[in-house]
Amino acid sequence: xxxxxxxxxxxxxxxxxxxxxxxxxxxxxxxIACWVALGFGLASVDVRIAGLPLWVIxxxxxxxxVSIVVVVVLRRFFFVDFDLEDEADG
Amino acid sequence: xxxxxxxxxxLVFLLFALCxxxxxxYRAKKSADGxxxxxxxxxRSLGAFVLAMTTIATYGSVSSFVGGPGQAWSIGxxxxxxxxxxVTTLFLLYGIMGKKMALISRxxxxxxxxxxxxxxxxxxxxxxxxxxxxxxxFIATMVAQFVGGAKLFEYVTxxxxxxxxxxxxxxxxxxxxxxxxxxxxxxxxxxxxxxxVGIAVLAGxxxxxxxxxxxxxxxxxxxxxxxxxxLSGGNMPYGLxxxxxxxxGIFTFALPQSVVRTxxxxxxxxxxxxxxxxxxxxxxxxxxxxxxxxLSAGVLTGDLAAYGDSVDNIIPQTIVSTLPPWLAGIAxxxxxxxxxSTVSSLLIASASALVKDMWMHGxxxxxxxxxxxxxxxxxxxxxxLVGVLVFALSVVPPxxxxxxxxxxxxxxxxxxxxxxxxxxFWKRATKAGALASMIGGTAAYCTAMAxxxxxxxxxxxxxxxxxxxxxxxxxxxxxxxxxxxxxxxFFPSA
Numbered sequence: 150x151x152x153x154x155x156x157x158x159x160x161x162x163x164x165x166x167x168x169x170x171x172x173x174x175x176x177x178x179x180x181i182a183c184w185v186a187l188g189f190g191l192a193s194v195d196v197r198i199a200g201l202p203l204w205v206i207x208x209x210x211x212x213x214x215v216s217i218v219v220v221v222v223l224r225r226f227f228f229v230d231f232d233l234e235d236e237a238d239g
Numbered sequence: 240x241x242x243x244x245x246x247x248x249x250l251v252f253l254l255f256a257l258c259x260x261x262x263x264x265y266r267a268k269k270s271a272d273g274x275x276x277x278x279x280x281x282x283r284s285l286g287a288f289v290l291a292m293t294t295i296a297t298y299g300s301v302s303s304f305v306g307g308p309g310q311a312w313s314i315g316x317x318x319x320x321x322x323x324x325x326v327t328t329l330f331l332l333y334g335i336m337g338k339k340m341a342l343i344s345r346x347x348x349x350x351x352x353x354x355x356x357x358x359x360x361x362x363x364x365x366x367x368x369x370x371x372x373x374x375x376x377f378i379a380t381m382v383a384q385f386v387g388g389a390k391l392f393e394y395v396t397x398x399x400x401x402x403x404x405x406x407x408x409x410x411x412x413x414x415x416x417x418x419x420x421x422x423x424x425x426x427x428x429x430x431x432x433x434x435x436v437g438i439a440v441l442a443g444x445x446x447x448x449x450x451x452x453x454x455x456x457x458x459x460x461x462x463x464x465x466x467x468x469x470l471s472g473g474n475m476p477y478g479l480x481x482x483x484x485x486x487x488g489i490f491t492f493a494l495p496q497s498v499v500r501t502x503x504x505x506x507x508x509x510x511x512x513x514x515x516x517x518x519x520x521x522x523x524x525x526x527x528x529x530x531x532x533x534l535s536a537g538v539l540t541g542d543l544a545a546y547g548d549s550v551d552n553i554i555p556q557t558i559v560s561t562l563p564p565w566l567a568g569i570a571x572x573x574x575x576x577x578x579x580s581t582v583s584s585l586l587i588a589s590a591s592a593l594v595k596d597m598w599m600h601g602x603x604x605x606x607x608x609x610x611x612x613x614x615x616x617x618x619x620x621x622x623x624l625v626g627v628l629v630f631a632l633s634v635v636p637p638x639x640x641x642x643x644x645x646x647x648x649x650x651x652x653x654x655x656x657x658x659x660x661x662x663x664f665w666k667r668a669t670k671a672g673a674l675a676s677m678i679g680g681t682a683a684y685c686t687a688m689a690x691x692x693x694x695x696x697x698x699x700x701x702x703x704x705x706x707x708x709x710x711x712x713x714x715x716x717x718x719x720x721x722x723x724x725x726x727x728x729f730f731p732s733a
Contacts, residue, residue, distance in 0.1 A: 159342070160731035166338035170664070173334030177489065180327055188320050192469050200456030201316075202467050208320035209530065213522040216326035220518045223330060228514075230507045233341045 155231050165229055172227040176219045180212075187211040241398030245568035249392070252433055252572045253410040256426045256579075260418030263425045274615045275599065279350045279591040280503045281421035283341075287509040291517030292428035294329060294500050296580035298491065299434060299524060300380075301387035304574035308532025309550030313543065315459075315466025315533055317475035322529040324488035329517040331492040332501065337510050339663045340501040346728045349502065351588075352495045352659075353596040359662040359729055360670040361721075366600070368677060370592035372654045373495055377585040378629055379643035384585075385633035387551075388578030394555035395571045404633055411579040412626030415586045416619050420503060423583045430576035431520065437573015438527045441554075444561035444570065445534045455537030462540055466533065482698035486649055490704065493656035494648075496588050531557075586629070590622040646685050653680040653703030657711040665715075666730050672715030680707025 156165045187207030196203040267277060276282055285293070311318035340355065349355045353373070357366035385408050392403030414422055449455035465472030491497060504510050535557040539546065546552045558570045594617055602609045609617070632640055657676045661668030684703025687693070694702060723732075 158731075159346070162342055163339070163731055166342065167664070169338060170335045173330060176334070177327055177331060181484070184324065188469055200453055200460070204469060205316045205319075205467070208316065208323060208469070209526050212320075212323040213326060213526055216330075216518055216522055217515075220330050220515050223334065224511045224515055228334075228507075228511050230511070233338075233345055233506060235346060 155229055157231075159235060162231055162233075165231065169223075169228055172223060176223050180216060180219055183215040184208075184212050187215070241396045242564045242568075244564040245396040245571070246398065247565070248568040248572050249396075249406065249575060252429075252576065253407055256429055257410055257414050259425050259429055260414035260422030263422050264418045267421050274611045274618065275595055276348075276350055277421070278419035278615070278618050279587065279595055280499070281419065281424060283345070283503055283505060284421070285424055285500075285504045285509065287512035287516065289424050289428050290500065290504045290509055291329070291513035291520060292431040293424040293580075293584070294332065294497060294513070295517060295521050295524065296427035296431040296434070296577070297496055297500070297584040298325075298328060298494075298521075298581075299431075299577050300581040301384050301391070301574050301578040303525065304434070304437075304528055304577045305387055305391060305551055305554045307529050308535070309553040311529045311532030312536050312539065312553045313550055314471045314474050315463065315468070315536070317466075317469050317471040319526060319529045319533060320469055321475070321480055321483045322487075322525050323522075324484050325491075325525040326518060326522040327488050328491045328497075329521050330514050331489065332497050333510055333514045333517075335492055336498055336659070336663070337501045337504075337514075338507065340498065341504065341507075341510070343663070343728055344502045351591045351595050352498050352502070352655075353592060355502075356658060356662060356673070357596075357600075359726075360658075360668075360673045361725065362670045362674065363600075363604075365658075365670065365674050365677065366596055368674070369495075369654070369658075370596040372651070372677070372681065373592045374589050374625075375643065376647040376651050377496070377589045378625070378632070379640050380647045381582045381585050381589075381629045382632045382636055382640045383644040384578045384582045385629065386636055388575050389633065390551070391555050391571060391574050394552070395558050395567050401634060404630065407575050407579050408582075408630050408633065411582050412586070412623065412630065415583040415626065416622040419618075419622075420587050423580075423587050424503070426583060427580045430580035431524075433576035434524060434528075434573045435520070437570050437576070438524065438531060440562070440566055440570045441531055441558060441573070442527070442534070444566065445531065445538055445557060448561035449534070449537035455534050458537040458540060459533070463536060466536065478695070478697050482700055485704065486652070486698065486700045490652040490656055490700075493652050493659055495651060495655055496584050498655070498659065499588055499591075582629070586622060586626055589625050590618060593625070594618050594621050642689070646688050649688070649698075649700040649703055650681055650684055652700065653684045653707050656704065657707050661711055661715070663729065666726060667715055667720060668711065669715045669718045669721055671718040672711045672713075675714040676707045676711035679710040680704070683707075 156162045188204055191204035191207045194203045198206055347358050353366050353369045356369055389400045389403040393400040414426055459466055538561055546556050558567050562570055599609055654677045658673045680703050683706040687699040687702045
């Protein structure tokens, strides 16, 4: 898990941005896995909610909820705030 | 003769958008450090809300509002399941490109995506090629957006196609030329709101006309039970899910019209907030609007022939048959806003490619910097001119434009994906690799699209991306490693 220390030099900022890019790709993988599980995974379950088969709820509301959790986790635990302008950097 | 009540909401909205663009321009005049930087990137001042909305509105096009839901009407919830992959688009763009582009563009003073590509690969040929790819694909896309919007306008209000085009096309061209990137971003935010309102109004119309939620569901179960299955009785194969993930999900982060937004935001806080709120809005919008298509099957129960044999008529027909004229007028502001917000962003990006990447760069090469005053005139003039060209093409669109438009989305992804990823994340990517990737990938994609050639029956985007990736890697490795010192802004040594 990221230590959340704000990077100072230009090189540190790039290193942080690279870590965030990797975290983003992992987030994508997680989203895809949930997307498969909530849609195709529920396709054979014979339950209806409000006239809809369960997989439809998973594929729409479920995937939507997952994506929101994913971005909140990304922001909270992996993305770090720093100054984008070039400050005193050797 | 048309219905005036259906016209009023569009007029009000357009007037409002025009004023907003004008005001934003007027207020921005005070911060005058370099016209190009202000006009093409809004002096990197976008806050979270405007950043999120401009990205969404640029991406959310008239096809998201008309073509996509039309497909959902015929295929069912499978199409919505597929559309849900778009929840990833914002965090991929901001998470992968956002901070890298922000840091590099500030370091180098870049105003356009092409500036960044030129600096990374030290290639004017690649920059010129990028600019040409952008302008050609963008013009075709803009025409398609205008045509889609104007057809819908005609269908719903009863006024002529050309009148619709003049109204919102004229306004879009005007506020883009006047407002520049900042005006486009502000009006995009308004458009995004209008899109959400349009969805809500139409949802109300469908539900009340279809006998409420359970009435609509019963009708669909009775007429088309296959619409309740993910594979839609074979109409929605796994392969299509896979390629749509690539086309409208994962690789949208490489679309230059999206990437340019990562040059324009203010600070990392804005980016983080835009990522969260943007995903909330994007998901609601894309899943919501596509679901409307399915629900309309509870109201429009004929077969496709009854609706002019085109799924593009489904949403307009649903609007007309479920809403009274004044509400129909409000509902069409959504898709019209989707159309003009996409056009305005593509227009300003096309103008930046022509003015900044070609004209201004050419002058610098020749050793005479263009004065700020002439940059101002040329920028506005070129924006206006491209707009007028697109407008003229939209009146009677030539068939070649349709072909190019069909290639545009995947073509842009193929052309820019590996070139941008290589620029930001792979030190070993070389100029020759980038050129080969852009030329070879785009050519392979367009050829495969034009001839209908497929591998394993999959959409041609798989061919474009694979060829472009192979060329990038193989050619880069076969050519000389880029000089360490030149890469410093992209890969700083600690």
